Amino acid sequence: MTPTSLRRWAWVHTWSSLVCTVFMLLLCLTGLPLIFHHEIEHLLGDAIEAPAMPADTPRADLDRVIAVAQARHPGKVVQFLSREADDDTFWFVTLADTPDATTLRKSVAVDARTAQVLAEPELGKGFVNLMFRLHVDLFAGLPGKLFLGLMGLLLVAAIVSGVVLYAPFMRKLDFGTVRRERSRRIRWLDLHNLLGIVTVAWALVVGATGVINTWADLMVQYYQYKELGAMTARYKGLPVPTQLGSVQQSVQGAQALEPGMAVALVAFPGSAFSSPHHYAVFMRGHEPLTSRLVKPVLVDARTAQVTDSRELPWYLKALLVSQPLHFGDYGGLPLQIVWALLDIATIVVLGSGLYLWVARKRAVPGTPARASAGQPSGAAP
Structure with missing residues (x-):
């Protein structure tokens, strides 16, 4: 050279x-506790744990789970139904004033077996959220x-x-x-x-x-415009349904289409990941890699009939794979x-x-500046 x-x-x-x-430096310092966010939440008492029950305990009807959460916040509408990849004993139900709202959200954790409310975690609060x-x-x-x-x-x-x-x-x-x-x-x-x-x-x-994770919002918006728009094109111009069909039946339809996968997220009509006419049921695999990748199944929100299902585009797959690599979890x-x-x-x-x-x-003026390796402007001897 x-x-x-x-x-x-x-x-x-x-x-x-x-x-x-x-x-x-800020990212490294804040990223350090995020590596152990599960452990920190348990230590601080913020973790949600469902009562121990046999693994084959029947699951509660999802319409009942939704109804229990809505009863806690009767003036709000449901946006999402989700659960952790490594814990299927409870559901998170996210509610807001409108289907597309991004603020003033409420979250209710509901036992997946008994449909009993376990907790109402405050979104945006706590040490882990600050980091x-x-x-x-x-x-x-x-x-x-x-x-x-x-x-x-x-x-x-x-x-x-x-x-x-x-x-x-x-x-x-x-x-x-x-x-x-x-x-x-x-x-x-x-x-x-x-x-x-x-x-x-x-x-x-x-x-x-x-860097890939910082582009997540733009990727999702592009996906909504292009991929989701194509999947729901025939519904364009139709009136928005005022009566929604069964969430349980919608999820069962998605599971019948993808029997080897589990439900990760149900996006309700009008929310960020769905259309005004559909439940978007996102399915994921059971292996360490496939559990990070999801496949959307669109279900008609009135009839609970599956209307479309496609693989995620490459850029969203790259995003989902990059997240566990970034945090090492x-x-x-x-x-x-x-x-x-x-x-x-x-x-x-x-x-x-x-x-x-x-x-x-701070070195003596006139000292020749020689290039060094792997450090910002320090001089090699």
Whole structure:
């Protein structure tokens, strides 16, 4: 690599790192508790648990489940019926003032066996939600998500440029060398480079999947416009039904069409994931990967008859697969611990990069600036 190209890569690495580092530190700090969000919710007493019953206990009729939730909030309409991938003992019923409302929502957790109300969790409250909102959109909605997506792209640029610079820098040193006899800045430079190259694959995966997640709202809107629009085209212009058919029958129709899958979500007519004329029943598989992918089945909201079912487009599949990769929540506690350790190492890389940049600025004026690997504008010895 020529000195000119080395300087260019160093410039890319320095400024892409400096622009995104503070926000990446925030994401790493907020992402750490999110890796263990289930465990934290149990610790804080926020987790919902249904009473223990035999696994073959019959499930309550879904129309009864809906009625029980609506009785708690008679002035609201149901938007969604959903359940956790790893717990089918209760349903979440989400209600709002109108089918398409995004605020003032209420949630009721209903036992799937007895149709008894278990809890009414406050949406948008609690420590885990605070961390989640900071991590996802900085409490700024779609603009916040897109801004963090831009920061994620800068992170990817910083990682790639750091790898390019790492090779020529390490020609004179053995891998993993930390020169403890040198100055504090040099020790931090070596540690920064070492941790940076060790975590490079993980940081690229988490950074890239994080960028994909910031585009989720736009992907869903495009899906509604193109895919869902095509699936419901023949209903265009028809009056919106005032009487809805049975949710239980609608779900049974979807299960008959996809017998090897389980219900993940039922979107009610007029809500974000359905049309004014349909129940959208989203089915998922039972394996670690297929449980993250869903297949929509549209059911006529008046007749409870299945009208269409299609595979999700590739971009929504990419989104759904990227989410467990981003948070490391598809391999149980061992993988969560690995994700947490790599997150902490990345925090050290980001923090040491800032320190090295500040230390360079404080250096004696006139010191030649030489490119270093894997750190923002710190000088290699």
